[in-house]
Amino acid sequence: MEPTRRTQAERRAETERRVLEATMAIIATDGVRAVTMAAVGDAAGYSRGIVNHQFGTREGLMTAVAKLAQSQFAPVAPGLRGRERIVSDVAAYLAALRSGARDASVFLRLWIAAIGGEEPGLRDLFVERDASFRRYFAVKIAEGIEDGTIRPEVDADAAGFAIVGQLRGVSLQLQLAPDAVDVDALAAEVHGWLDRALAP
Incomplete structure (x- = not known):
């Protein structure tokens, strides 16, 4: 039985979830200043470019993390x-x-x-x-x-x-x-x- 291939939307959602989770882990252990696109990408298992592609800027990433934390x-x-x-x-x-x-x-x-x-x-x-x-x-x-x-x-x-x-x-x-x-x-x-x- 062949594994079901994920859609592009599902892959994007998984990437976003992992990046946000990695960002929250960094903030919880090392503080807000420790968040860089490179550090987040490394912690999530992606390149900095993937993080930039998902969120555009560090401010965009931090806004998404803040909304997640607030929810x-x-x-x-x-x-x-x-x-x-x-x-x-x-x-x-x-x-x-x-x-x-x-x-x-x-x-x-x-x-x-x-x-x-x-x-x-x-x-x-x-x-x-x-x-x-x-x-x-x-x-x-x-x-x-x-x-x-x-x-x-x-x-x-x-x-x-x-x-x-x-x-x-x-x-x-x-x-x-x-x-x-x-x-x-x-x-x-x-x-x-x-x-x-x-x-x-």
């Missing part, structure tokens, strides 16, 4: 609403930090590089990502106010900003000191604080 967390409880939904999403985010430590590291290193000007081409991408994350929580808080599971005087925008700030802060601390806290105990504390803060 790693998605809410996992679509049937929930209001306070229950928010608390569940925060718990899922904290669980993802534990199970996807490398992806979290890549995201945060890129986020810091965008903030610090090391990767200026990523700044707008991360500004929009954080704004979208805050809007997401603000909408869920507004839903909770409407359905009575969140106290009506909560400012949805301010609370969304605070929740994202807490999650980013926890993420950064875990990158610097991964063994400083029991993540399950941390998640339980955050759950309790958030539930009490939003409860009517």
